[in-house]
Amino acid sequence: MIGRLNHVAIAVPDLEAAMALYRTTLGAKVSEPVDQPDHGVVTVFVELPNTKIELLYPLGDKSPIVNFLERNPAGGVHHICYEVEDILVARDQLKAAGARVLGDGEPKIGAHGKPVLFLHPKDMFGTLVEIEQV
Ligand SMILES: CC[C@H](C(=O)O)C(=O)SCCNC(=O)CCNC(=O)[C@H](O)C(C)(C)COP(=O)(O)OP(=O)(O)OC[C@H]1O[C@@H](n2cnc3c(N)ncnc32)[C@H](O)[C@@H]1OP(=O)(O)O
Numbered sequence: 001m002i003g004r005l006n007h008v009a010i011a012v013p014d015l016e017a018a019m020a021l022y023r024t025t026l027g028a029k030v031s032e033p034v035d036q037p038d039h040g041v042v043t044v045f046v047e048l049p050n051t052k053i054e055l056l057y058p059l060g061d062k063s064p065i066v067n068f069l070e071r072n073p074a075g076g077v078h079h080i081c082y083e084v085e086d087i088l089v090a091r092d093q094l095k096a097a098g099a100r101v102l103g104d105g106e107p108k109i110g111a112h113g114k115p116v117l118f119l120h121p122k123d124m125f126g127t128l129v130e131i132e133q134v
């Protein structure tokens with residue numbers, strides 16, 4: 001079911017500083033910030049030869065990453081995103097296997113303009129997992 005690793009997301013308390021670290025200190029190609037109001041975050045993508053790093057910053061006080069940053073004030077790895085061919089088939093298989101699909105269970109359009117869903121970290125060995133249909 002899961003395919004390539006699409007991205008690893010890091011929630012950060014200071015987006016400009018994180019962009020400078022990846023762009024200047026680490027010498028990577030870093031996008032400009034994009035507000036994602038449907039998801040309550042601002043996203044920046046760091047392009048790597050074999051995957052991407054998604055830098056996440058809260059957008060609005062109801063952002064789903066506010067609690068995470070309160071628990072991890074210096075920031076931290078927030079989720080990993082795997083690619084799937086058919087997100088509805090994947091969703092139904094995951095639900096049948098007992099995994100909790102977050103939100104209303106219907107895919108939303110993510111940062112790449114593709115449908116995404118999230119699986120509860122408690123069902124994924126402590127890791128918030130995102131699946132993205134590509
Ligand atoms: C533009 C879209 C973009 C894309 O790639 O296309 C994105 O990736 S958007 C990313 C932001 N959106 C989301 O993260 C949506 C899914 N997330 C959620 O619904 C929440 O973050 C949730 C439910 C995973 C956690 O919410 P919250 O922290 O408010 O809940 P709790 O405090 O009750 O936590 C419950 C329990 O889970 C542990 N937890 C929370 N977040 C994580 C995490 N990122 N990784 C691992 N574990 C996590 C938390 O510590 C609690 O554990 P406990 O042992 O009960 O203390």
Ligand SMILES: [Co+2]
Nearest residue numbers: 009054081130
């Ligand atoms: Co993501």
